[in-house]
Amino acid sequence: MDRTTQSLLKENRVHGDSMFPLAAYWIELPSGTHVLDTHWHEEAEFFMLLEGEILFQLDTEYFPLRAGEAVFIESGDIHAAYVLNEDTPCKFCALVFLPDLLASAQYDTIQQNAILPLQEKRQSFPRHITPDVPWQQELLHHLEQMMEAYANKMPGFETFMKGTLLIMLSKITAEGRFENRSQSDDADTTKINRLKKVILYIQDNYQEPIRTRDLSELIPMSEGQFCRFFKMMTRKTPVDYINSYRIRQAADLLQQSERKISDIAFEVGFDNVSYFIKVFRKAMKCSPSEFRKGAG
Structure with missing residues (x-):
């Protein structure tokens, strides 16, 4: 088992630092190994499956996740992942960040129309992001670019990560693309x-x-x-x-x-x-x- 797994599951872990509250983790698990125990954290997270097939849990919802697909996890969401195929290894990347990272220095149009709705869960990413939907495939491509930038720590990668997250937010502003999760059952x-x-x-x-x-x-x-x-x-x-x-x-x-x-x-x-x-x-x-x- 990849040794990062245990650290990733600590609810009190600091992801990044106060100047740049974002971190990415790559986890590789042998066949048949349990993926993620039930947990949550204050940060939001993009979970992208790179290899294998798992059953993902978000609060009380369960759905299968396949390689090349991703999940968006809101701040405070309970989540877990379970093995679906005992014979297949599992590999994924978790991109964890505080939504406050995206906040404008002053209250402006971007803060009003994009950041605040995300923070309040009124205008959020779809939970299950799949390449079968063209505009969601764009989101997956942006995630792949961010993973590469973070892994290589290219000069200015922090700006690239924040800028790409803002571009992704722009992709969900159209009616029918974003989800409103401000009200729960x-x-x-x-x-x-x-x-x-x-x-x-x-x-x-x-x-x-x-x-x-x-x-x-x-x-x-x-x-x-x-x-x-x-x-x-x-x-x-x-x-x-x-x-x-x-x-x-x-x-x-x-x-x-x-x-x-x-x-x-x-x-x-x-x-x-x-x-x-x-x-x-x-x-x-x-x-x-x-x-x-x-x-x-």
Whole structure:
């Protein structure tokens, strides 16, 4: 597994810096490897699939994504990706940015007619961008150009990235091209907010024992009802999701230090080293020590 994956999934990761809040990530995954756990972040994101076929989740919506297609993810959208073909490797690029990057220095026509509607989700990109639609194919071409510019860090690439995003915004101003997501279905919003509350609790408390009962009481639901709800929303049981999150934190620590594997296991919330190694191997297709060597 590409070692950038774990860092990409950290909700508190800084993408770029305060002067240029944009970053791109290329991820390559072997056949059969899980793609993305359910998560979200404050930044918007273009997710472009370069190889393979996956099932993408955006809030409560699911759709297949094929190589050459992309997804636009709004700030705060819950999203995840699942393997559709166990025999095919997966490769994608994620372009993550704060919409504020595009803001005008003063309130002008561009701010009024393009930037503000994007920030308020009144005039946004289509969620699923496909080459089958000619004007969407133009968007994909712009994404490819931005990926190349970012990868090569060509002189002035920051200006090119911002300018290209503005050009892409101009392509969706025509009626029927943009989507208005400022109003959401109340039932879906309730589900999403409940899930976010649980995931935030897991992120804040993963180093300590977490019982399913603790999570169910946050919403609140009965324990059985909660387990069904969580599995429906994330395609994982609560225990599997917690273990997956802990493994991602352990992977970061294995890359960043030479600390004992047992110490790392205890720090991320596992109380049994053998169980930690078993769960790590299942998730990462290698042992913690092999992962550390491969990351060096």
